[in-house]
């Protein structure tokens with residue numbers, strides 16, 4: 520891996536098993552086995568031979584239709600999921616801001632979650648304590664610091680997760696659709712924060728359906744479809760390609 524690269528991904532593939540019939544209760548499982556039925560499932564290729572690199576200090580976008588493998592890719596980069604094959608090399612500390620719930624515990628309060636996430640990210644209690652007020656202020660959740668996360672609305676949980684992730688001194692920030700959740704004012708605040716982090720020379724990977732934002736923030740991006748890289752390079756060109764395949768319905 521070159522020293523000017525933050526992330527290098529080579530030939531990454533990931534399959535999921537999709538069960539044919541869903542057995543929920545123990546009774547259904549036992550009846551299934553007594554009937555001699557095997558667990559039948561089909562394999563679904565969520566990522567198929569994906570390779571790319573992200574340079575240090577670059578803001579890199581990942582775009583593509585629903586189900587094309589974008590979130591699966593970020594989860595593998597964050598170490599939340601393992602790939603079946605391929606190699607991921609990361610140069611620096613990653614702060615994942617992924618879908619709701621990753622890294623956060625519903626039965627803990629906002630305060631406990633902030634300290635938990637911070638310590639997972641390698642900060643000491645003292646360091647987290649120093650940033651605690653800023654996290655709550657950015658998320659605008661001061662009144663709810665002692666409420667359990669499971670009682671938060673999804674928008675509140677997103678605000679807390681994003682506010683915490685950006686305070687953990689990451690070298691690489693992974694952002695999955697933060698700009699599509701939260702209300703208008705919070706989205707604007709997040710965009711400004713991402714821009715500020717970008718100016719500090721950090722590496723950012725953004726997954727988003729908001730093509731305008733991707734064009735505004737990302738120098739380069741990658742288009743995924745059915746788990747494969749259809750195109751990658753200068754953002755304008757890749758977005759054009761995406762619009763072309765969307766219009767053609769292909």
Ligand SMILES: Nc1ncnc2c1ncn2[C@@H]1O[C@H](COP(=O)(O)OP(=O)(O)OP(=O)(O)O)[C@@H](O)[C@H]1O
Nearest residue numbers: 535536537565583584585586587588589590591592
């Ligand atoms: N844990 C899982 N088990 C089975 N299938 C999964 C699992 N996670 C994801 N998938 C499937 O893998 C495919 C890719 O999902 P992924 O969430 O990565 O897509 P995406 O590009 O982020 O989609 P979207 O734009 O809708 O968020 C989807 O078809 C999804 O149903």
